[in-house]
Amino acid sequence: MNMDRTIKLKLGVSEEDKETLKKTITLFNTVFNEVAQYGFEHKTHSKVSIHHATYKDIREKYPELPSSLVQGARDIACEALKGVKLKRIPVAKTFSSIRYNQRVITYYLKTESVSIATVNGRIKATFNIPECYRYYIDWEVRSSTLKYDIKKDAFFLHVIFRKESPEHSGNRxxxxxxxxxxxxxxxxxxxxxGKSIKNVRGKYAYLRKQLQSKGTKSAKRLLKKMSRKERRFVTDTNxxxxxxxxxxxxxxxxxxxxxxxxxxxxxxxxxxxxxxxxxxxxxxxxxxxxxxxxxxxxxxxxxxxxxxxxxxxxxxxxxxxxxxxxxxxxxxxxxxxxxxxxxxxxxxxxxxxxxxxxxxxxxxxx
Ligand SMILES: [Zn+2]
Missing domain, CATH: 3.30.420 (Nucleotidyltransferase; domain 5)
Incomplete structure (x- = not known):
């Protein structure tokens, strides 16, 4: 039996690399849409036949997108076509999340950095692994999804780690x-x-009451921020x-x-x-x-x-x-x-x- 765990990492990237990543995501999704269109028109979701029919043209059209990403886009387009049973054309938005396979992304978990293939060669990004997830460091990375959060103008990697579960033993x-x-x-x-939690919650409950009676826009924003902080505190304690x-x-x-x-x-x-x-x-x-x-x-x-x-x-x-x-x-x-x-x-x-x-x-x- 295997155990899979997903962890979300916020990436630290330079402004220049942000543009590169945005371009990479956009292009990946463009390829996805073209492949999905082809599959829909030719009534197939076979990776092999779609590959033979589209790969060369796409590589010529978008030479800057690494071939592994072209294949990745094609694979998930095929899976999406299969998912909708070829009844409609699956559509990726400009900034839909994109999947990276192991060949185009390399993690350096100990130094908390990652090298990612883009339209502009490989770029380096940094991240922080929260203390409670440190034990994933020796687990195997199974898949990575790159997501661009438009509102926050930030990039996140959703990484799935895998390890074989140890045998159960004992019954104490x-x-x-x-x-x-x-x-x-x-x-x-x-x-x-729960004393510390109770104190924190009590403090927030008091502040919340005061803010709620104000009812202004900035008070609402502060309320939201507070409840996030409060939840994070409870999560850490748990x-x-x-x-x-x-x-x-x-x-x-x-x-x-x-x-x-x-x-x-x-x-x-x-x-x-x-x-x-x-x-x-x-x-x-x-x-x-x-x-x-x-x-x-x-x-x-x-x-x-x-x-x-x-x-x-x-x-x-x-x-x-x-x-x-x-x-x-x-x-x-x-x-x-x-x-x-x-x-x-x-x-x-x-x-x-x-x-x-x-x-x-x-x-x-x-
Ligand atoms: Zn008794």
Missing amino acids: ILGIDRGIVNIAVCSNNVFFN HCISKTIVNMPYNIFALEDLTSIRVQNRKGKDFNRKLNSWAFYQLAQFFEYKAEALGKRVIYVDPRFSSQKCSKCGDIRKSNRKGSSYHCRDCGFQIHADLNASRNIAQAGISCLSRVSVNNPNVATI
Whole structure:
């Protein structure tokens, strides 16, 4: 099994090279349109026959476009013709994204630069790999798409990296409860609190209120910028927490399945907030990506009763939980409510696994 990951890199290029790249993209799309036109008129999407019919003419007409890019444009035009079953002519816009194959683009990931073939020979561009994506450096580059953002007058490369997934091994389970006050609480007693996120969000909420009451154009612009910043902050925190957790000595990470239909039975303001929050979903996504890369995995368990059930004796009572503390009326067990939930999640994960792998006698222990 292979793992593919896409990352978006903003390119640093000189003004002169920007013009060159624009020209390259425009010409690539021109070739795409001519090839698509030919294929449509001759009712074919065969790469071979279209190549024989058009390649020489196009090379003569646009000698500055490297042959690999001519072939690239032809290939995606053929795929597009096939995609619409030759019923209409696929059309590329002047600045539609273009695909680069490995022959015409070379990455120097360690020095964060890339050499790209253009209508004017190769040009060099720089980029920054965000800290959280550094581990892609030894992955194989599978494909690259160059995109020009007209509004920002900036170029981006969407790069797909590939690596073979490591074998799964072991079944030590860690239960993780996601929350608002504590972003993540693990069944091994590790807490990740949301204090800093809460502070940042509180600050933004206050500023937002002030700006909203102003209602001017510049206030709106500032609002937009703020929400982007706020999201980025949450994303960074999620990256950091998920990275720390997946590197703990466990192989399986159990989370609540917040999308399951049965969840609807569980009511409450707090829970609805959980469900609606993109931050929760994002954290789960990060867990999945990062765990997979380490040969580990994420499983989802039924979230019913995870906050009401006693993780020691199994008693289920709503009144056992009061805010952040859990006190079992049956066995007297006292514990932080989120930690109690995370232990229930781990236990649900264990029973979920033992149901699946009946042949595996090594039932996990926490
Ligand atoms: Zn109990």
